[in-house]
Amino acid sequence: MTVLILTSEQDVTADMVVAQLHERGVPLVRFDPGDLPGEGALSAEYVRGEFRGYLSAGGRVVSMSGLRSIWMRRPNEPAAHAAEPSAWLSAESGQALYGMLDCTNARWMNDPGAATKARQKPWQLRLAHRSGFPVPATIITTYPQVARQFAEQYRHVVVKTVSGKPPSDPPMALPTTLVPPDADFAGVAAGPTLLQRYIAKRADVRLTSVGDEQFAARKVSEPGQVDGRYGDTGHVWEPVEVPARITRAVAAYKDLANLAYGAFDFAEDSEGTWWFLECNQGGQFGFVELETGLPIAEAVAGWLSFTAE
């Protein structure tokens, strides 16, 4: 039985898992949907109530019935590398590929439907609260007056993107930023704006959960630092024990969200409370493993390799 990894060639974090699968002798096919049609190909036939077919990439062929698991890592948009790419061709290729894979019995990390829902920030915050995490007060609005009132109420608030996706035209980075006291909120009317009560943190925590396993790493913050992804403070990620309450909340969250994998971000305040910021259903883990030695790639490979007796 074969593991199917949907990702780009440039994804070296996936390489960490590929190497683990090689060590275990587990067959795998690495397939970038961006190569379909072209380097990647597929065929499936509907016969007596079943779709039977196969995928091929790089000279390897895998049958749909021979898949044990599918890892949605960092796939390019279907048909992204086609000779004549178009939105139509991407839609056609995506329907063919993912519709075909949805007809298999393979288990997903993560199921595409669950992944789509899990990306929605409002849904994340509601689910986090229901799972038992402390969640900072948050507002999403297109009303400048409402945004201003929220900022006045909490005094220190941050702004972040709703989707997490940065603009591409022109390409920009949108780090989570503390809103200054004299901010002009007129631009709130030009796009849904997410404001959140600022948590004065003493550390960032990244907890990566793979199946039933949890790996947490902590990095000390500089006073006033907001977005830990930007600015080198000289501090490094170190393994940290997970409080029992968080362990339970992570398990509940993933169960409710139907996620096999999740990378949770927390802000640790001066009293040691871990405030839920977000759960990235496809979040990076390579940097955590490289700095801490936490065996996350091994856990992913183990989950993908699992075969029910």
Add this chain to the structure above:
Amino acid sequence: MRPFVWNYARPAELSPVIDQYSYDPILQLNVLTDGRPAIMDRALLAAVGTTTSKAGSATHFDD
């Protein structure tokens, strides 16, 4: 009118040009110029930042 959050944008970092390793379709992973898997050189991966939580930001928003 610019969306409010754009007031706090900064220029996107350019993706690094990486010529220290390349994809090997036989092994299905990236290899260094001496043929070893790129993941063997952890210092290099850390330096080029391809495994960080900003690495996929240009095309993916699950970081």
